[in-house]
Structure formats: C-alpha cells, structure tokens
Amino acid sequence: xxxxxxxxAxxxxxANPRLPAGPExxxxxxxxxxxxxxxxxxxxxxxxxxxxxxVTAVLSAAGALLGLVRDQALARMFGAGSATDAxxxxxxxxxxxxxxxxxxxxxxxxxxAFSMALARRAQGAPGDPVRSLVAGTLPxxxxxxAAVAALLAALAPQVVRxxxxxxxxxxxxxxxxxxxxxxxxxxxxxxxxxxxxRAHRRFLAPAAIYVAYNTGIITAVLVLxxxxxxxxxxxxxxxxxxxxxxxxxxxxxxxxxGRSATVGGPAGGEGGGGRPMGLALIAAVLxxxxxxxxxxxxxxxxGSTLPAGAISHLNYAQKVAQIPMTLSLMLCTVTFPVxxxxxxxxxxxxxxxxxxxxxxxxxxxxxxxxxxxxACAPQIIELLFQRGAFTGRDTAATVGVMRVYALGLLAQTxxxxxxxxxxxxxxxxxxxxxxxxAGLVVTAAAxxxxxGPWGVRGIAAGNAAGIxxxxxxxxxxxxxxxIPIRTRRMLPELCRPVGAAVAATLAGAWAAGRFDSPALALxxxxxxxxxxxxxxxxxxGDQGCGTALKSLRSVSRRLPHGRSR
Numbered sequence: 001x002x003x004x005x006x007x008x009a010x011x012x013x014x015a016n017p018r019l020p021a022g023p024e025x026x027x028x029x030x031x032x033x034x035x036x037x038x039x040x041x042x043x044x045x046x047x048x049x050x051x052x053x054x055v056t057a058v059l060s061a062a063g064a065l066l067g068l069v070r071d072q073a074l075a076r077m078f079g080a081g082s083a084t085d086a087x088x089x090x091x092x093x094x095x096x097x098x099x100x101x102x103x104x105x106x107x108x109x110x111x112x113a114f115s116m117a118l119a120r121r122a123q124g125a126p127g128d129p130v131r132s133l134v135a136g137t138l139p140x141x142x143x144x145x146a147a148v149a150a151l152l153a154a155l156a157p158q159v160v161r162x163x164x165x166x167x168x169x170x171x172x173x174x175x176x177x178x179x180x181x182x183x184x185x186x187x188x189x190x191x192x193x194x195x196x197x198r199a200h201r202r203f204l205a206p207a208a209i210y211v212a213y214n215t216g217i218i219t220a221v222l223v224l225x226x227x228x229x230x231x232x233x234x235x236x237x238x239x240x241x242x243x244x245x246x247x248x249x250x251x252x253x254x255x256x257x258g259r260s261a262t263v264g265g266p267a268g269g270e271g272g273g274g275r276p277m278g279l280a281l282i283a284a285v286l287x288x289x290x291x292x293x294x295x296x297x298x299x300x301x302x303g304s305t306l307p308a309g310a311i312s313h314l315n316y317a318q319k320v321a322q323i324p325m326t327l328s329l330m331l332c333t334v335t336f337p338v339x340x341x342x343x344x345x346x347x348x349x350x351x352x353x354x355x356x357x358x359x360x361x362x363x364x365x366x367x368x369x370x371x372x373x374x375a376c377a378p379q380i381i382e383l384l385f386q387r388g389a390f391t392g393r394d395t396a397a398t399v400g401v402m403r404v405y406a407l408g409l410l411a412q413t414x415x416x417x418x419x420x421x422x423x424x425x426x427x428x429x430x431x432x433x434x435x436x437x438a439g440l441v442v443t444a445a446a447x448x449x450x451x452g453p454w455g456v457r458g459i460a461a462g463n464a465a466g467i468x469x470x471x472x473x474x475x476x477x478x479x480x481x482x483i484p485i486r487t488r489r490m491l492p493e494l495c496r497p498v499g500a501a502v503a504a505t506l507a508g509a510w511a512a513g514r515f516d517s518p519a520l521a522l523x524x525x526x527x528x529x530x531x532x533x534x535x536x537x538x539x540x541g542d543q544g545c546g547t548a549l550k551s552l553r554s555v556s557r558r559l560p561h562g563r564s565r
Contacts, residue, residue: 049335049338053331053334055207056206059207060326063210063211066218069214071319075385076387076389077225077389078225078229079388079390081389082169083229085308089173089311090234091176091180092297095293096290096296097183097188099289102194105290106141106195107336112343114133114195114196115337117129117132119341130256131256137192148184156174156181164300168308175234176230176231187244194206194209197248198334209247213241216237216243217237219239221236281423281428284423291437292436295463298459299447299463314456314459316385318401320373320381322405324368328365328413332362332416332420339424339483355483356493360493362414363493364497367497367533368530369409370406370501371533372530373403374505374509376521377403400456405463407461408467411467411470415474421483421485439467439473445462447463497533497537504536507528508526512528
C-alpha cells in the first residue's frame with residue numbers, strides 16, 4: 001500500500017492548493033466579500049480538541065449515567081418480566097432512530113456536507129452556502145421524518161409481530177410502539193441540529209441531548225408509572241425526544257442568524273450551496289446504520305423464544321457493556337468535523353494522520369473500560385440494578401451476558417471509528433454496507449446455533465462474532481474506498497493494548513474479589529485495572545496511552561469549554 005496516496009479531487013469543490021504544514025486546520029483566506037470569520041474556520045489546536053472532547057465526554061457520561069438511572073427505575077418498578085419485555089420491543093424504535101438519525105447515520109452524511117459548505121463560504125462563494133444547505137435539506141427531511149413516524153404508528157401491530165412473534169403481551173407492546181414512533185421525527189430534527197452544530201465546532205448543546213432525553217423518560221416513569229404502568233416509559237421517550245430538539249434548536253438558530261450572506265446571491269438560493277449531499281450518499285449511510293442496528297432485531301427475535309426476562313437481561317447487559325465504547329468514541333465525534341473539513345480543504349495527509357491517532361486512542365480507552373466491565377461485572381450489576389423486582393438471579397444472568405458482550409467491544413469501537421472515515425469525504429461508497437451485511441449474517445448464524453446450548457449468552461456471543469467480522473473487513477478495505485490509513489502500521493498499534501487488557505482484567509478481578517462490599521470491590525477492581533493497564537501500555541509502547549496522557553495534560557492547563565476561540 002502506498003504510504004502517502006491522495007484522494008481524487010472532488011469536482012464539487014473549487015480548486016485548493018496544498019497548504020503548508022501547520023495547525024490542525026489552516027485558516028482559509030478570506031475575500032473582501034466574505035462574511036465575518038466563523039469559529040469553524042479558526043485553527044484547531046490539540047488543546048481545543050482535548051477540551052471539546054472532555055466537554056463531550058462529560059456530558060455524554062452524564063447522559064449515560066441518567067440512562068442507568070432510567071434503567072434502574074424501570075428495573076425497580078417493572079422488574080425483568082413480560083411488561084418490561086413489551087416495552088423493550090417498543091424500545092427498538094428509538095434505538096434504531098438514534099443510530100440512523102443521530103449517531104451513525106444522518107450525522108455521517110450531514111457533517112461532510114456542512115463542512116463543504118463552510119469551506120465554500122470561507123473561500124468567498126456567492127450567497128451563504130450554509131444557509132442554502134439548510135434551506136435545501138431541512139424541510140424535506142422533516143417531512144420525510146414525520147411521514148415515517150405516522151406510518152410506523154399505524155403499522156405498530158405488524159411491527160410488534162415481526163420483532164417479537166413469541167411475546168406474551170403484544171397489545172402492550174403495540175401501545176408502547178405507537179408512543180415511541182414519535183421519536184422518528186424528534187430524533188431526526190435533533191440529529192440534524194447536532195450535525196450542523198458540530199460542523200460549526202459547537203459541541204456543548206449536541207453533547208447534552210441525552211441528558212435531556214433521559215430526564216424526560218425518568219420523570220415520566222416516576223410520575224406516571226404507578227398509573228400507566230410501562231406505558232409511562234414509552235410516553236417518556238416521546239417527551240424526551242422533544243427535549244432533545246429544544247436543547248439545540250435555539251443555539252443553531254443563533255449560529256445561522258449571526259452569519260450574514262455575501263453579496264452575489266440570496267442566502268437561501270441554490271447558487272450558494274450547490275448540491276453537496278446526494279441521494280446515493282444518504283442511502284449508503286442510512287442503509288449501513290440500519291444494517292448495523294439490525295443486530296438488535298436478531299437478539300430480540302432470538303430472545304423472544306427464551307423464558308420471560310431474557311430480552312431484559314440482554315438489554316441491561318448491553319447498556320452497561322457499551323459504556324466504554326460510547327466514551328471511547330467521543331474523540332471521534334469531536335474530530336470527525338475536523339477530518340471532514342481537512343478533506344474539504346484538500347489536505348488528505350492531515351486527515352489520515354488524525355484518523356490513525358484516533359484509532360489508537362479509541363482502542364486504548366475501550367480496552368481499559370472493557371477490562372473493568374469484565375473484572376467487576378458482578379459488583380457493577382449488583383450496585384446498579386439489584387433492588388426491588390430485580391433479583392439476585394437476574395443479576396447473575398445479566399453478569400454472564402455482559403462479560404460475553406465485552407468480547408466484542410474493541411470491534412464495536414473500530415466499526416464506529418472507521419465508518420466515519422469512509423464517508424468523511426462526502427462521497428457514496430457501498431463497501432461498508434457489504435461489510436456490515438457479512439457481519440450480520442455471522443451474527444444471525446452464530447446466535448441461532450448458540451442459543452440452544454448457551455441460551456442468552458449464545459445470543460451475545462453471536463453479536464461479538466458478527467461485529468468482529470465487520471471490523472476486520474472495514475479495516476482491510478481502507479485505502480481506495482476511504483481515507484488511506486496505513487493498515488500494516490496500525491495493526492500492531494491496535495494489538496498492543498490487548499495484552500495489557502488481559503493482564504489488567506485478571507488483576508482487577510483478583511482485587512475485586514478481596515472485598516465483600518460491592519462498592520469497595522468495584523473501586524479496588526477499577527483502580528487496579530487502571531494502574532496495571534497504564535503501566536503495561538507504557539511498557540509495550542502503546543501510542544494510545546501516550547496520547548491519552550498528553551491530552552490530559554493539555555486539558556489541565558485550561559478550563560474546558562465547548563467551542564473554539
């Protein structure tokens with residue numbers, strides 16, 4: 001593989017010669033007719049990336065913590081029985097909507113489009129390309145979101161029958177599905193706002209959306225759960241989706257309103273923005289995200305054939321196990337607009353270097369978190385959920401599933417990081433969909449084979465096997481289809497922290513077993529894992545550990561904030 005290939009020039013962009021080496025994002029020259037400089041055009045420093053990542057991680061962690069509180073409220077009030085299973089079938093709708101419209105779907109298509117529009121505006125394009133993009137996409141997308149939400153509500157009985165044919169109480173699941181169907185519209189609008197704000201390097205409001213969302217669900221469960229039962233949680237999903245939009249829309253409105261259009265074209269005209277986002281790109285991104293989230297459908301389908309509570313155990317285990325993955329991908333969330341803007345400016349080498357550093361750091365973080373999850377699984381589940389209707393038997397079942405899920409966390413993280421690289425240039429490619437489809441076939445086949453002898457753990461094992469296949473295919477396909485990272489150089493970097501993670505897991509489990517108190521055991525296990533992992537990571541020369549320490553030093557020099565200078 002060549003060490004420094006270049007992506008072909010995008011005919012939709014004006015010519016832009018290679019800029020000299022310097023900060024992460026060179027400031028584009030401003031013409032006399034250009035609008036006042038935007039924060040999105042300012043140079044990006046390591047300190048800014050560290051602070052923006054910290055803001056995103058802290059608020060995302062707060063959202064995840066509230067998500068655990070939400071799950072605790074559900075577990076305490078409704079346990080892990082048929083009513084919770086019915087709600088979790090309806091919960092498939094917001095799970096899919098979050099992936100398609102907020103996380104791995106719409107944002108992957110929109111952020112490169114907004115980055116391209118910002119680059120054109122910085123180069124003095126007539127009109128305001130950013131406003132043109134909003135005027136040309138938001139009304140149509142909002143109409144499509146509303147239509148899909150209405151159709152889903154109307155077809156709720158058929159949807160429940162397909163998702164969980166063995167469900168003992170389908171009528172309850174239908175009622176919940178009709179309530180959660182509203183999130184297709186609200187999540188779509190929230191995802192659009194998030195993508196636009198991140199492209200403008202505004203990270204505070206997008207990072208806070210899950211805080212608002214889970215607050216709505218928790219409030220609804222506590223206030224209405226006694227009268228409405230599990231339907232209160234579904235109503236909370238609808239209310240939380242509205243809060244996600246409210247948290248961002250005023251910030252985006254101020255950002256767009258504060259940029260005056262240039263002379264030479266109307267702010268909403270076609271001439272300013274062109275057509276930076278094609279149907280093929282949106283289809284490729286959304287189909288990949290849909291295929292990836294279909295792993296949940298396979299799990300729910302197979303789980304519906306097991307005794308009551310199996311779907312609930314899968315849900316609780318997955319939510320906790322994926323916390324390290326979610327936090328490790330915060331850096332990629334922050335740097336994705338930087339990579340997209342670098343490609344829009346024609347600087348492929350800078351984009352490649354940024355992606356390689358992100359992969360090493362994300363792998364380091366997720367493996368450290370996975371070590372804690374595996375070593376301290378009994379203490380984590382006991383502290384979080386074992387109360388009320390959630391019994392010690394539920395804890396034991398959830399612990400076993402969570403430990404199996406953790407085997408696929410590195411692959412989950414690599415898929416989340418690599419998929420951004422494939423689409424960061426704003427071009428359609430179907431290779432990721434093929435890789436994800438191959439992994440989905442492995443998930444279905446392995447899960448169907450393993451569910452018989454191993455029950456719910458077999459379903460989790462199928463998930464880990466399938467996502468690992470997808471990650472391997474995506475890593476092998478980088479180059480002509482995406483940012484040309486140096487795969488042979490990256491493989492050793494990704495393997496180095498694996499040995500550290502194994503040793504840290506064993507040491508953490510031993511330390512956690514020295515204490516009877518779950519809180520003390522979890523603390524001892526987590527501290528031991530962190531110490532052993534960091535020590536061995538430095539000894540093995542892991543790049544991710546070194547980058548993490550440098551980022552912490554950068555953050556310590558200045559208070560974090562969510563926007564550039």
